Amino acid sequence: DSFHSFNVAFSQRGWNDRLGVELVYDRQRVDRWSKNSFFGDANSTHIFVDVNEVLPNGQPNPNVGRPFASMNWPSWRKNFDDREGKRATGFAKYDFADLNAGWGKWLGRHTLSAVYEENAHDQVYYSYGLAAEGIAAETSDAGNINASYRRPDYLVYMGPSIIGNNNPLRLEPIRTTFAAGPTIPMSYFVRQPISSDPGHFERGSTTMVEINHGGQASREVIKSQALVLQSYWLQENVITTLGWRRDEDYYARESIAFKANPDDRNDPGQVHYDFNDFAFPATPPPNVAAETKSYGVVVRWPRNLVRLPAGTDFSVFYNNSANFTPIGGRIDPYNNPLPPPKGETREYGLNLSAFDGKLVMRLNHFKTEMAGVSSAPSFFASAIKSMITTPALSWVKEANTNPTMAAQSKADLDLLLSALPSNYLDLYDFQTSGTAPNIVSSVNTSAIFPTDTLDYTAKCWEADITYNPTKHWRILANVAQQQTVQTNSYPNLKEFLARMTPVWDQLKDRPLGNYPPDFMPGDTLPASVLTYGQYLDTNTLVPYASAIATEGSASAEQREWRVNLVTKYSFGSDSIFRGALNGWGICAAVRWQSKLGLGYPSSRNPDGSVDFDIDHPFYAPAQTNGDVWLSYSRKLPHNIRWSVQLNVRNAIGSQDLVGVTVQSWNGEVAQYRLPPERRWYLTNTFSF
Numbered sequence: 290d291s292f293h294s295f296n297v298a299f300s301q302r303g304w305n306d307r308l309g310v311e312l313v314y315d316r317q318r319v320d321r322w323s324k325n326s327f328f329g330d331a332n333s334t335h336i337f338v339d340v341n342e343v344l345p346n347g348q349p350n351p352n353v354g355r356p357f358a359s360m361n362w363p364s365w366r367k368n369f370d371d372r373e374g375k376r377a378t379g380f381a382k383y384d385f386a387d388l389n390a391g392w393g394k395w396l397g398r399h400t401l402s403a404v405y406e407e408n409a410h411d412q413v414y415y416s417y418g419l420a421a422e423g424i425a426a427e428t429s430d431a432g433n434i435n436a437s438y439r440r441p442d443y444l445v446y447m448g449p450s451i452i453g454n455n456n457p458l459r460l461e462p463i464r465t466t467f468a469a470g471p472t473i474p475m476s477y478f479v480r481q482p483i484s485s486d487p488g489h490f491e492r493g494s495t496t497m498v499e500i501n502h503g504g505q506a507s508r509e510v511i512k513s514q515a516l517v518l519q520s521y522w523l524q525e526n527v528i529t530t531l532g533w534r535r536d537e538d539y540y541a542r543e544s545i546a547f548k549a550n551p552d553d554r555n556d557p558g559q560v561h562y563d564f565n566d567f568a569f570p571a572t573p574p575p576n577v578a579a580e581t582k583s584y585g586v587v588v589r590w591p592r593n594l595v596r597l598p599a600g601t602d603f604s605v606f607y608n609n610s611a612n613f614t615p616i617g618g619r620i621d622p623y624n625n626p627l628p629p630p631k632g633e634t635r636e637y638g639l640n641l642s643a644f645d646g647k648l649v650m651r652l653n654h655f656k657t658e659m660a661g662v663s664s665a666p667s668f669f670a671s672a673i674k675s676m677i678t679t680p681a682l683s684w685v686k687e688a689n690t691n692p693t694m695a696a697q698s699k700a701d702l703d704l705l706l707s708a709l710p711s712n713y714l715d716l717y718d719f720q721t722s723g724t725a726p727n728i729v730s731s732v733n734t735s736a737i738f739p740t741d742t743l744d745y746t747a748k749c750w751e752a753d754i755t756y757n758p759t760k761h762w763r764i765l766a767n768v769a770q771q772q773t774v775q776t777n778s779y780p781n782l783k784e785f786l787a788r789m790t791p792v793w794d795q796l797k798d799r800p801l802g803n804y805p806p807d808f809m810p811g812d813t814l815p816a817s818v819l820t821y822g823q824y825l826d827t828n829t830l831v832p833y834a835s836a837i838a839t840e841g842s843a844s845a846e847q848r849e850w851r852v853n854l855v856t857k858y859s860f861g862s863d864s865i866f867r868g869a870l871n872g873w874g875i876c877a878a879v880r881w882q883s884k885l886g887l888g889y890p891s892s893r894n895p896d897g898s899v900d901f902d903i904d905h906p907f908y909a910p911a912q913t914n915g916d917v918w919l920s921y922s923r924k925l926p927h928n929i930r931w932s933v934q935l936n937v938r939n940a941i942g943s944q945d946l947v948g949v950t951v952q953s954w955n956g957e958v959a960q961y962r963l964p965p966e967r968r969w970y971l972t973n974t975f976s977f
Contacts, residue, residue: 291320307382315374324365327358327445327463336447336460346476346490354450356460360443363467364502368414369563376406397521406513413567415504415545417560419467424493425477433731434557435500443467472496482690482726484807500557503735504545508569509576509617512537526591532583532610538629540617541573546718546733576617577629583610600645606653607637619663621781622673622739624716630661630742651753656746664743666779668832673739673785676793676829678717678732680705680821683802688725694804695725701799708792744777761861767853772843779836786833797822831899835953838889838901845886845906852881874920879941884908891953907951914965915941929977936970 296315302308336358341350380402385393420426421439433439448459475495480488515534522529545562559566585608592602613631620626638653680702687698706713718733749771756764800814801824814820839845855878860870886906894900920934946961 291318293318308380310377310379313374313376313378315372315376317370317372319368319370321368321370322366323368324467325360325363327360327443338451339446344476345478352446352450354452354456355446356448356451356458357444357446358463359445362418362437362440363443364416364418366414366416367561369412371411371564373409374406375408376404378402378404394524395522397523397525399518399520402517402519404513404515406511408511408513410509411507411564411569412509413504413506413545413562413564415562416502417499418502419469419497420500420557421495422498423472423475423495425475425495428477428479433729434498435731435733436729441497469497469499482806498557499560501545501560501562503733504562505542505738506545506562506564506567506569507540507542507618508567508573509541510539510572511615512539524591524593526589526593528587528589530583530585530608533580534582534612535578535580536613536615537578538576538615538617539573540576541569542618543567543569544736546736576626577615579613579615579629579631581611581613583608585609599643601641601643603639603641605637605639607635609633609635616663618738619740620737621741622785623710623713624737624739627740627742627781628661630659630663632657632659634658647757649753649755652751654748654750656748659745659747660777661742662745663740664779665739665741666782666832666836668829668836669739669741669779669782670734672782672829672833674717674734676789676825677705677709677713678719678734679824680796680799680801681714681719682730682732683800685721685730686728687803689728689803690726691804691806691808692725693807693809697810698804701796704792705796708788739781741779741781742777743775743779745773745775747771747773761859763857765853765855767851769851770849771847771851772849773847774843775840778840782833786829793821793825797825834899834901835889835891838903842903845889845903845908848882848885850881850883852879854879872921872923874922876918876920878916880912880914882912884911887948887958888951888953888956890956901953907956909948912947913942914939925975927977929975932974932976934970934972934974936968936972938968938970939965940967942967 294315294317296313298311298313300309300311336356339350339352339355339357342353344350380400382398382400384398385396386398387393419441420434421441422434426434426439443465445463445465447463448461450456451458472494473496474492476490476492478488479491480486513534513536515532517533518529518531520529521527585606587604587606589604590597590602597603611631611633613629616629619629634655634657636653636655638651641650641652642648684698684702684705688695714732717736719730720732721728721730723729749769751767751769754764754766758764797820798814799821801819801821805815805818808814843849855876857874857876859874860872885908887909888907889901889903890905890907891899891901916936916938917940918934918936920932922930922932925931942965944964944967947964948958949960949962951957952959
């Protein structure tokens, strides 16, 4: 990471602090370079032992018995961010009591605040790695250096063999570095696409070269302006707030994709990029603009006119606020822009105090509605990209392996694409060239980055109570009930699936890849061949059914009830212990949370689709945790006060593993997390 920042601010107040202005400029640049490594990827934190006695080419394996680690497809990332912000803020205050002390107090005092702001964000990010170049590599995928088959997997031996004479395991550190070059000899397998050719090994050279894996460059400018008027009316018994805001978003983007030389697709072309490689205008084309308004009111009991018994006071409040997020670059599966996310919150409640502040209660309710929140499930990219590009890459090359099925595969590909816009594969730079048996195809699934959205409605009732029986004893309680309902889940994905399902139903029995050699029309596919339907079911249809199972119902994955109770007693010279424990304090806190849904039972419908029983979730039990602490404070010479406090966090609470997810077919816990750990803190503070 490399971080640079510069900012400067100027502020001025005048007219007895009734007017003020502030001007701010801020500039920040962050560069991040990252490389993955051994033991750094998911499911790769293992050390293996090589048990192969011979190599694939039939030669003896000189490394049999040696421990090793492996890493797939080293990928490195560069991310450059440059942000520039300019802001002007001003305020004006006026109190009508300055004009007339009598009737002016009823018109009250008012503060008007205004802001204008411009923020520009330039970003370049991409990933790159190594690919194999040379005759040995081209036999895997000729004429396409960006093909996955030509990206290296690294295997590094970490010690001597453990076979023979009870050799102990002795691990050595990994010192291998990954870089372009050198050129090394490599064995590769050669075979004609006919069943009578057993194939043979040949020797050729291979060199590692850097290639770009795709990325994006963009410039976004957001211009914002806002006004807020806060007013205190009727001797400050009525307080109102009015707000207005306008945001304008301007956005431009350019994809960074693998750009091979069209005359030589083994030439990776440009690999590295920075800001100098792009020329975006200072203000890009308009993306989205919107205005939002908000207002709120607080009404107090007029204590200066009518006093309530027992030192009681109360107020009621109501707030309504709306906003939207000016996000540029969000697109649907067909590269069309998405509208910005927006939200609205309505809140109301009351505050009540009694016994001259010894008892304070607050009750409030809010409802928040959010629309168009960015959210793409983990299978989203697979559903809209791989479900099309994966079979297309194979079916277009059917003549290479089985010419008798080439016509069928072409018809299947035409059917697959018939439901999509004519430029769909062009969005991902799908290319094919050559003639059988040397047809090559490639695709860049990183060319565009579609997303999807969700809508949420959240409701909450919350009550806070603070009670001070004496000046030494304080009790606080909080109770909250909250529910969140997810609606309009993944509309882009739903449209895509509705568009493609009639076509997928006709193609589900086709092989995901190519037909077996010598396969003839009418033959039965071997059970070992993965079908398109099986691939769809595992990677799209089942995850989709799970993702939308709770749509329209209160989320069980959110704990509905939460209760917190805190009590503290501070001993003093006038406490019930007559000063024997003067300076000491004790405190305890208890937190309770209701049960948590971990998943839903699943079953198969007669048509093979997945059904989830959302009325009977699998639950994790309620949780109870408690804290305690002990404190002591006293004065030291030279007017120094010393305070020491011992805290025990989670002194009460189960230490068992906590379930996170379950297997939907039997309810067994599939993933755990560690429980909140018990922690001890000893803190000393000296104040002077």
